[in-house]
Amino acid sequence: MRVTLPDWKGTRLLILGDMMLDRFVQGAVRRISPEAPIPVVEVTSEKRVPGGAANVANNVRALGGEALLVGVVGDDRYGESFLDLLEQSGLDGSGILTVPGRTTTVKSRIIAQHQQVVRVDRENREPVAREVWDRLEAAVREALPHCGALVVSDYAKGVLTPAFLAVVGKMVREAKVAYVVDPKPIHFPYPGATVVTPNRQEAAGFYGRPFATVELVHVAADLFDRTDWDAVLFTLGDEGMALARRDEGIELLPTKAREVYDVTGAGDTVVAALALGLASGRPLMEAALLANAAAGVVVGKAGTATCSVAELREALGQGGS
Ligand SMILES: Nc1ncnc2c1ncn2[C@@H]1O[C@H](COP(=O)(O)OP(=O)(O)O)[C@@H](O)[C@H]1O
Ligand SMILES: [Mg+2]
DSSP: OOOOOOOOOEEEEEEEEEEEEEEEEEEEEEEEESSSSEEEEEEEEEEEEEEEEEHHHHHHHHOOEEEEEEEEEEHHHHHHHHHHHHHHOEEEEEEEEEEEEEEOOEEEEEETTTEEEEEEEEESSSSSOOHHHHHHHHHHHHHGOOEEEEEEOOOOOOOHHHHHHHHHHHHHHHTEEEEEEEEEGGGOOOOOEEEEOBBBHHHHHHSSSOOGGGHHHHHHEEEEEEESSSSEEOOOGGGEEEEHHHSSSSSEOOOOOOSOSSSTTTTHHHHHHHHHHHTTTOOHHHHHHHHHHHHHHHSSSSSSSSOOOHHHHHHTTTTTO
């Protein structure tokens, strides 16, 4: 099936979810610590990038669309840094609340000689207080009619709760916009979702046990029995993806990756391209093919990467047109 690339200029998505700060601390190892049998990393540089739901927004922008972020950070130095970085990169963080007393989610990688030595996480997974989600709900309600699709980017760090997700499902139905969910098993069943994009592990969490690719038909049937979703887009790592549409069977989409360098963040690229496709009125299968092509591009790059319009055009075999 040949898919033409939509023009996503002016297409606006609402991204609701858990914000994170990704930190990469680089250094050199010259000796072993006298205190414990561990290397001593002498820091030479530090890089910070907005991650989590903000990485979905970054992917939307790389593909030519616009994204409004809704979520929270803490009133600490990392939250401040996160908001500064958003502003510097021109991403719209006007829907992000700074919550007093909350810890900003930070994932710090300590890297020496191109190898991760350790990852250090700071986070507070507690659900945000009622008055915070009242304000998040108001932000979503106000923005939704002006957006082509809603993406929920759920890392289970406290922004999404079952009660909030129930309200989100209702708002989405009223606004009649496409609703894409990058899920976590504990928040099943995401009422009102157009399409949910579990990876193998998340899908196993929904299903109750791990499964083989040949069993996907049963997994999909079980999920459709227990939800009101239109579709499930299973992301299957090196096997690509499988699109299951309610009452329409399931189709495998083999990966388009030519070479695999780093799969970090591929799932964020998938939801970004999928939601942009749906926002521009493409049917689910076409949106999934766009997402698969975009994912194939980013896994060929180092680190948490994004796919540009030109790269997606080339991946779709429309280079130069
Ligand atoms: N090792 C890989 N080889 C080829 N393609 C991959 C690989 N890992 C991921 N992809 C592509 O990226 C998509 C999302 O990756 P996956 O690891 O399944 O999801 P997530 O990042 O959400 O865990 C896959 O559906 C596939 O298209
Ligand atoms: Mg995913």
